[in-house]
Amino acid sequence: MTSAPRWRRFDEWDARMLRHDLFAAEDPEAGFATFHSPWDPSPSVRVEDGRVVEIDGKPEAEFDILDAYIAAHHLDLEAIGEAMAIDPVDVARMLVDINVPRQKLERLARGMTPAKLVSVVSAMSSLEIAFAYAKMRQRRTPGNQAHVTNAKDDPLQLAADAATAVALGFDEIETTMRVASNSWANAMACAVGAAVGRGGVLFQCSIEEAEELKIGMAGFTSYAETVSVYGSEAAFIDGDDTPWSKAFLTAAYASRGIKARCTSGASAELLMGFHERQSVLYLEARCLCLQRAMGVQGTQNGGIDGAPLTTSMAGGMRELMAENLIAVWLGLECASGNDTRVSESEIRVGAKITPYLLAGSDLLCSGFGSIRKYDNTFNPSLFNGEEIEDYLALQRDFEADGGLTPVEEGEVSHLRMRAIRAIAAVFAELGLAEVSEQRMVSVAAASGSQETDSFTPGEVTRISDAIRERGLTAVDVVRALARRGFDAEARNLVLMLRQRISGDYLQTSAILRDGKVVSALNDPNDYQGPGSGYRMPDARWQAVRNVRDLQTRDKVLERERRQDPTAPPWLVPQAEAAKGEDPHEVVIGLSPAFGGELSRTTAGHDLIDVVLALTEGIREGGGVPRLVRIRHTADTSFLGLTAARLSGSGYGIGIQAKGTAVIHRADRLPHMNIELFSNAPVTTLEHYRAMGRNAALYAHGQAPEPVVVPVDGQSLAARYHVRVAMLYAIETGLVVPEAPPLELSMTLGQGGLST
């Protein structure tokens, strides 16, 4: 007996992109645990003489650097008693209760240890976590952040792509370099590009801390998010910092008017090899308590570099949402991950972003790749330049504001060229470089750096060195822009400098909209159930839903319009049709708009060709074709049955203008047809010819092989139904209930019929 063969479906599954993803088994001892590990401590706290002397089962003498900092600066003695005593499930219920205010829950969080916070969110489903996130997040209006980088560190492309990102609606732009010494050129180019168009976008150049501070002081950048913290002492030390060094750095950024947020996220400690056998959520909860304690305004968490590792674990995506929830519950701005590409499966990518679109977030992605994947120096993001329109569609589908706005081709082309000319002008004015027109045009048109003829990395390094060595600042750039006629861009840069002096964007969850700061202070999330919280204003919703190439009736009908409306009709109605006598006759019943108002099938075939194919097929099969116009119905079954009942053979063909066709027989029930072509978009002229032939063969009493129109699984509905619905309405609009069928003569083309 032969053994059971391998089901080939597995081969197909093996070939799918999903199979590139790795899925890890639960193994807490190796650090592979999401919400709980046997080595996680139970929540506890002990206070003596106004001092926290025990956290999560650990006495003060054993406090590591995180415990020590959390004990001294996170735990609020006034809230601690109530917060630690309350049942975790009760708190979880409060988090999803629209009648419990956000502020009350934030007060409780200030009295909770990391293990206590974990015990609460562990009681929540993904849906509950997403809902609580919508309620607890800090700023009412959602926003988003873009990565703008390229593989050549080409400043022309950086400027163009920064301007494009601004047009797309991003509130923050983050760049980094392939070559560290190019940082100053990158910073200047992105700062100029971000000033083109609406302006008012926060900008960051991610590099080593000392250099990042210097670039910030020169006025090019306005925020930093490289303040990484880790959930175990060993990982922290390995990351070359301590809570105190990071708290000091945080204050240093603010002292230069630079907005800062910390970076943490599940599995960072696992990647670094210092997980202490604890769950990734527990370690992240420690990071987040620490961040609140440091007084940083916000965090980017939700996996970040560790996200793919986290999503390799069962419940990983739920865990990432849970750690975002803890962040906002602690009152922190949250740039909620969704940056690192966690999967090669587009389905998993789309699913990953969806809860965030529904809930909203201060910055949905802490780095949406606005450029091509290969140009992303941070590595590919969850969403990238390739997929921006998919994201725009999701916003539209769910009526959810993901922070992005559809752009028009002409607008983008203009902005890209303007940005390139602006940075070229600044380079020329400051004596940094001369840019040829050919390079500018090359970059403006390029989707990514593989297509550009522009600066080499070496040339960029010389520009970058000159900027640094000459101590050029944003003030010099403002002057250069204005002198070369880029007045609007110069003013936008001045606006950013003014904002810096006011310190307004140092407050929690601050972004700039229309040149004004919008933060958790002047735009607090006030969600309390239906009718409250963020809803897209009308103008915003108009913009979000206006994706590219919307189908309208005007456009669809224009496409159908006959090329020459004055040409005489090719189907000429005659007298009322009567039943035929010829036993080999096959009547073709045409729908009301066929060949008149509508002239092509959804597959694009001219209806003249379709009629010729059918009639020629009928003749090939030994039949005699006759055309009639049916007016009382546009339904394929009834078209076919009506034609069959007029036919001398009892066999007829019914066909709609969109190309749907049926062979029918006079004695059958309406929906019991002989053969049906239901997928008009993939039906060819050869199929129509074969249908005609078969109809004639049936009329001769034969039993031909039915014609099968092969389909390959395309979503014909997604591709065609909008147009089909609009066109079919024309057919139904012409229906006259009592009108009898009319004989038709065909007045052009060989093979035409006459009656």
Place this chain on the structure above:
Amino acid sequence: MTDPLDLYPISEKSPDSAVSASGMPLDRLTLEEVMSGRVGTGDIRISAEVLRLQAGIARSAGRDRLALNLERAAELVDVPQDIILEAYEMLRPGRLTDPALLSARAEMLRRDYGAHAIAAMIDEAVAVYSRRNLFRRRY
């Protein structure tokens, strides 16, 4: 007394209170002033006064940890960049073997720049680093 929150955003509600580190009022930071050459590097730096104002706003908004951070930032406004970066480097793990050097840096910041909160933070680090044996060379 008015609620500090009413001053927020300062750039819109109280631009008079916004003065750069050099003492230039916000209103004077315009393109025209920049073009006239009267705006220098110090004029685009945030001032300690504004940071303290923002700290008061944060506190009033129930964000006392952020307020403390902004107050620490205010203390660092006048501290030169190289001293800040040096202090940061000293605070990183494994840079010093002698706690006294870090204590001395705290004292210097307290004495020369009146950075009391910053100094207290560094003193706290000295104590914890000693207990956790972080005053050991990493390279």
